[in-house]
Amino acid sequence: MVALPTTPADILPFVIAIVTSHAFITIVFFPGFIHLMLITMFLTWYERKILARIQLRIGPLYAGGPGGILQPIADGVKLIFKEVMVPYKADKPLFLGIPLALVFLAALPFAVIPFGQNWVIANLDVGIVFVFAVTSLFPAMILLFAWASNSKYPFLGGLRSLFQQVAYEIPMWIATLSVVMLAGSLNLVDIVNAQAKLWFIIPAFLSCVVFFISIMAELERLPFDLPEAEPELVAGWYTESSGAIFMLLFLGLYMKLYLMSSLVTALFLGGWWGPAFLPQPVWFIIKTIFVATLIIIPRGVYPRIRVDMLIRIGWSRLLIIALVNLFVTIFLLSTGILASWGL
Amino acid sequence: MALDPWLAIIIWGVLIIFLTGPLLTLPIFWSRRRPDPFRDMPFESGQVPQGEARTRLVMQYYPYLLMFVVFDVVGMFLFAWGISFNAIPLSESIYVVLFVVLLGAPLGYALHLALHRENW
Amino acid sequence: MSLVPPDLIFVILAAVTIIGSILALQAKELIYGAVALAISFIGVAGFFVFLDAPYLAMLQIAIYVGAIVVLILFTVMLVRRGSLDEMTDRAEGGEGTVGLWLAGLLAIGIAGVAALAGPNLPTDTQPASLPVSSLGPVLVTQYPVPLIILALLLSSALLGALILAKVDK
Numbered sequence: 001m002v003a004l005p006t007t008p009a010d011i012l013p014f015v016i017a018i019v020t021s022h023a024f025i026t027i028v029f030f031p032g033f034i035h036l037m038l039i040t041m042f043l044t045w046y047e048r049k050i051l052a053r054i055q056l057r058i059g060p061l062y063a064g065g066p067g068g069i070l071q072p073i074a075d076g077v078k079l080i081f082k083e084v085m086v087p088y089k090a091d092k093p094l095f096l097g098i099p100l101a102l103v104f105l106a107a108l109p110f111a112v113i114p115f116g117q118n119w120v121i122a123n124l125d126v127g128i129v130f131v132f133a134v135t136s137l138f139p140a141m142i143l144l145f146a147w148a149s150n151s152k153y154p155f156l157g158g159l160r161s162l163f164q165q166v167a168y169e170i171p172m173w174i175a176t177l178s179v180v181m182l183a184g185s186l187n188l189v190d191i192v193n194a195q196a197k198l199w200f201i202i203p204a205f206l207s208c209v210v211f212f213i214s215i216m217a218e219l220e221r222l223p224f225d226l227p228e229a230e231p232e233l234v235a236g237w238y239t240e241s242s243g244a245i246f247m248l249l250f251l252g253l254y255m256k257l258y259l260m261s262s263l264v265t266a267l268f269l270g271g272w273w274g275p276a277f278l279p280q281p282v283w284f285i286i287k288t289i290f291v292a293t294l295i296i297i298p299r300g301v302y303p304r305i306r307v308d309m310l311i312r313i314g315w316s317r318l319l320i321i322a323l324v325n326l327f328v329t330i331f332l333l334s335t336g337i338l339a340s341w342g343l
Numbered sequence: 344m345a346l347d348p349w350l351a352i353i354i355w356g357v358l359i360i361f362l363t364g365p366l367l368t369l370p371i372f373w374s375r376r377r378p379d380p381f382r383d384m385p386f387e388s389g390q391v392p393q394g395e396a397r398t399r400l401v402m403q404y405y406p407y408l409l410m411f412v413v414f415d416v417v418g419m420f421l422f423a424w425g426i427s428f429n430a431i432p433l434s435e436s437i438y439v440v441l442f443v444v445l446l447g448a449p450l451g452y453a454l455h456l457a458l459h460r461e462n463w
Numbered sequence: 464m465s466l467v468p469p470d471l472i473f474v475i476l477a478a479v480t481i482i483g484s485i486l487a488l489q490a491k492e493l494i495y496g497a498v499a500l501a502i503s504f505i506g507v508a509g510f511f512v513f514l515d516a517p518y519l520a521m522l523q524i525a526i527y528v529g530a531i532v533v534l535i536l537f538t539v540m541l542v543r544r545g546s547l548d549e550m551t552d553r554a555e556g557g558e559g560t561v562g563l564w565l566a567g568l569l570a571i572g573i574a575g576v577a578a579l580a581g582p583n584l585p586t587d588t589q590p591a592s593l594p595v596s597s598l599g600p601v602l603v604t605q606y607p608v609p610l611i612i613l614a615l616l617l618s619s620a621l622l623g624a625l626i627l628a629k630v631d632k
Contacts, residue, residue: 080369449621
């Protein structure tokens with residue numbers, strides 16, 4: 001720890017020592033705040049481009065640079081200047097405060113996600129459980145926001161969202177349990193290090209499938225889109241949001257997309273391990289964007305699933321598959337088959 | 344300078360709030376606000392909203408919430424056990440397997456209800 | 464956490480927890496009360512982190528704030544508006560002063576006992592810090608019977624709730 005400045009002459013070296021320290025660089029630049037904002041904005045543009053190509057159009061084109069790459073900035077600036085319409089008799093503190101809380105909760109788990117051997121903000125021993133504890137707070141936020149909007153569309157949509165997200169959390173946890181058993185630790189850095197020789201997608205393939213489906217339901221992406229089904233509920237639980245509120249929610253949703261994709265990368269795709277001609281964080285980001293592409297593409301391709309069927313599928317099929325996979329992993333680990341594969 | 348991970352998390356959290364907070368508070372200065380009772384009415388595709396907006400709660404999915412609470416606890420216990428699975432002999436792990444199997448009974452009953460009743 | 468004195472952390476956490484729970488009891492609007500309760504639970508989780516039990520803190524957040532507060536919110540939203548206003552009807556209003564007097568008496572009592580005990584108070588204030596990986600083996604090797612009892616308790620609670628929800632149709 002550096003010494004606190006005692007005289008005014010000490011302040012500049014103190015500031016320089018803090019600014020160049022590893023902690024500061026990770027928190028602010030990479031994998032910290034600036035990188036998070038940049039990639040989240042990139043993902044909004046990326047999604048619109050991919051969907052456009054699937055739907056035989058071009059997507060954002062005019063907002064500066066090649067292919068409209070500055071479109072997210074244009075969107076952000078536009079939304080800041082728009083009026084925030086608080087619905088009649090809506091609950092103002094909750095209505096204004098929850099989008100900020102959502103962004104906070106979506107960005108908080110990034111502190112434990114490792115982008116490289118030393119590129120992690122907080123090397124937490126209970127890493128993956130921290131991520132799950134924070135993501136389990138999302139349904140409560142959505143329910144509160146839907147209630148605070150004092151309007152029927154958001155309220156019904158919020159209820160559906162709540163049950164959908166709640167239904168797919170448990171299969172997600174049990175699928176991760178197999179990975180945790182294989183790696184022997186909850187620390188995400190240890191989990192990625194354990195994949196140095198063999199990515200966990202191979203021994204835990206069923207877990208990966210279950211996890212992937214669960215996060216698509218958590219992110220409310222097609223084909224699990226009913227809470228924001230446009231022909232039915234306008235925009236679901238965020239119907240009444242506008243202007244800066246909508247921008248914060250939008251930002252939070254795409255941060256969640258990035259978070260879940262990077263979880264898949266860290267848990268199943270070997271994190272930062274790759275041939276050494278590219279630095280580790282670049283591999284991590286490449287794999288994460290690949291996973292995000294896989295999540296975005298079904299939005300342009302598949303039809304929607306009805307919400308009660310969806311919730312039923314989550315509890316009956318997916319949970320049973322996750323539990324079966326748990327027993328399979330127990331069997332594989334205890335009979336030493338996996339140990340011979342170098343785990 | 345290796346920070347204590349919790350301190351790093353707290354600093355990260357505070358930084359997020361301070362840097363995204365302006366996104367919420369700046370529009371107060373930069374956007375216009377004219378509350379208009381007709382425009383601020385809840386959106387119902389053009390109709391006049393009727394009735395209280397917060398009634399009509401559906402009860403049909405309530406059991407799923409109860410199942411979530413129970414399996415939340417189960418999941419957390421399983422995480423505690425899972426990290427040391429390789430370190431303890433199988434004869435000890437059998438208790439946790441029994442734990443999960445015992446909870447399969449209400450799960451089976453719940454799924455039976457879910458699949459055989461048309462309401463949930 | 465060597466930068467900030469532990470007493471300061473304790474005071475902040477205690478303030479968050481206690482103020483959260485007082486607001487939860489006092490709130491006229493039950494939804495605000497539930498939110499205050501969630502904040503109070505997060506304060507408790509902070510205490511667990513402070514006492515070197517991070518896994519327990521995550522368990523607290525995931526179960527209490529993540530599931531039970533949702534259940535409370537859902538239940539609050541089930542109650543129709545009319546009966547809500549009847550339930551929040553305030554009584555004579557003397558509870559606040561009675562509460563403060565009782566808290567004052569308790570504080571005097573504790574301070575007196577601590578002063579009288581004097582040199583016999585335990586000075587070792589560092590809890591033993593266990594790594595997370597030690598929780599699992601202890602759970603199954605030393606406490607298998609409570610584990611099974613817990614399973615039976617949870618399954619009976621779940622079965623009971625499901626049957627009740629079925630009858631209520």
